[in-house]
Amino acid sequence: MPLSRYTTIGTGGLAQYLAEPTEESALLAMLSWAEERDLTIAVIGLGSNLLPADAGFAGLVLRLDGALAAIDVTDAGATVGGGAALAAVVRKVGDAGLAGFEFACAIPGTIGGAVRMNAGAYGRELKDTLVSVTICSATGSRRARVDELELTYRHSNLRPGEIVTQAELALAPGDPAAIKALVRDYQDRRSAAQPRKARTFGSVFKNPPGEQTSGQILEACGLKGYTVGGARISEKHANFIENFAEATSADVVALMIEARRRAREQFGVELEHEVQTLGEIVIPPA
Numbered sequence: 001m002p003l004s005r006y007t008t009i010g011t012g013g014l015a016q017y018l019a020e021p022t023e024e025s026a027l028l029a030m031l032s033w034a035e036e037r038d039l040t041i042a043v044i045g046l047g048s049n050l051l052p053a054d055a056g057f058a059g060l061v062l063r064l065d066g067a068l069a070a071i072d073v074t075d076a077g078a079t080v081g082g083g084a085a086l087a088a089v090v091r092k093v094g095d096a097g098l099a100g101f102e103f104a105c106a107i108p109g110t111i112g113g114a115v116r117m118n119a120g121a122y123g124r125e126l127k128d129t130l131v132s133v134t135i136c137s138a139t140g141s142r143r144a145r146v147d148e149l150e151l152t153y154r155h156s157n158l159r160p161g162e163i164v165t166q167a168e169l170a171l172a173p174g175d176p177a178a179i180k181a182l183v184r185d186y187q188d189r190r191s192a193a194q195p196r197k198a199r200t201f202g203s204v205f206k207n208p209p210g211e212q213t214s215g216q217i218l219e220a221c222g223l224k225g226y227t228v229g230g231a232r233i234s235e236k237h238a239n240f241i242e243n244f245a246e247a248t249s250a251d252v253v254a255l256m257i258e259a260r261r262r263a264r265e266q267f268g269v270e271l272e273h274e275v276q277t278l279g280e281i282v283i284p285p286a
């Protein structure tokens with residue numbers, strides 16, 4: 001199965017092996033199996049911040065499902081499987097009258113991907129509600145407190161092959177109607193500012209230090225609508241790349257290289273990509 005089927009941008013070649021474990025014991029067995037064969041391991045969530053190589057991935061790709069994507073709401077938060085979709089968590093905790101997770105409605109990923117990326121929106125990040133996680137790797141399962149993960153802007157210290165299988169969230173009591181209204185407000189704001197129907201992987205670059213966002217810099221570089229093959233820089237938001245006509249990852253990378261070159265030449269800014277790559281993809285410095 002091509003990885004293009006598992007990413008929101010819709011590009012990427014075949015994975016050598018792909019498996020969907022539904023419980024921790026099965027996941028640990030798969031990790032040992034891969035370790036014995038010296039296979040590289042990658043985990044993917046909803047592929048919403050992922051660019052896999054057109055040549056595919058030589059190794060084992062894992063997607064968490066079943067008990068590893070379960071959501072248990074408690075009195076003061078939730079215990080959530082790493083494969084659970086953020087949208088489902090937002091809905092469940094909101095219905096239970098637990099506030100603080102509304103920001104995640106704008107992020108189309110899983111809990112595991114959101115921990116790895118310390119995903120955030122509207123001034124909140126995953127680390128604001130995270131208490132601890134369970135991490136599985138070829139060496140077994142361990143728990144880590146949030147402060148052990150070094151969560152900063154779109155960064156954690158999780159390494160490839162370290163898989164977040166569960167997360168504990170701490171949330172505050174809130175009024176379900178007010179929570180729903182806030183979620184609706186965030187979603188409306190998103191629809192106004194970003195391409196919603198196009199195939200994208202969210203922000204291409206992190207925002208650099210300083211006043212200007214990556215989107216503002218790339219717009220000022222005249223890049224809106226700039227096209228390579230089937231990929232183009234969004235007319236709506238210059239820090240988004242859209243797959244509008246069977247784009248390849250190579251098309252996307254070519255756009256990223258051009259965007260970095262212009263940001264450096266015109267603004268003296270080195271843009272760092274936020275999107276994660278899988279397989280042999282090289283994005284050379286500007």
Ligand SMILES: Cc1cc2nc3c(=O)[nH]c(=O)nc-3n(C[C@H](O)[C@H](O)[C@H](O)COP(=O)(O)OP(=O)(O)OC[C@H]3O[C@@H](n4cnc5c(N)ncnc54)[C@H](O)[C@@H]3O)c2cc1C
Binds near residue numbers: 044047201
């Ligand atoms: C329209 C759109 C809007 C977006 N808006 C935002 C936004 O507002 N804020 C924001 O932060 N992001 C945003 N994103 C990007 C993306 O949704 C987030 O980065 C999200 O956290 C990625 O989650 P995922 O499960 O899809 O991970 P993937 O894209 O599948 O993977 C991303 C990285 O996480 C790792 N990973 C995935 N699952 C696990 C796991 N269980 N354990 C360990 N590592 C794992 C992968 O190996 C990879 O390195 C947006 C994307 C889109 C398409």
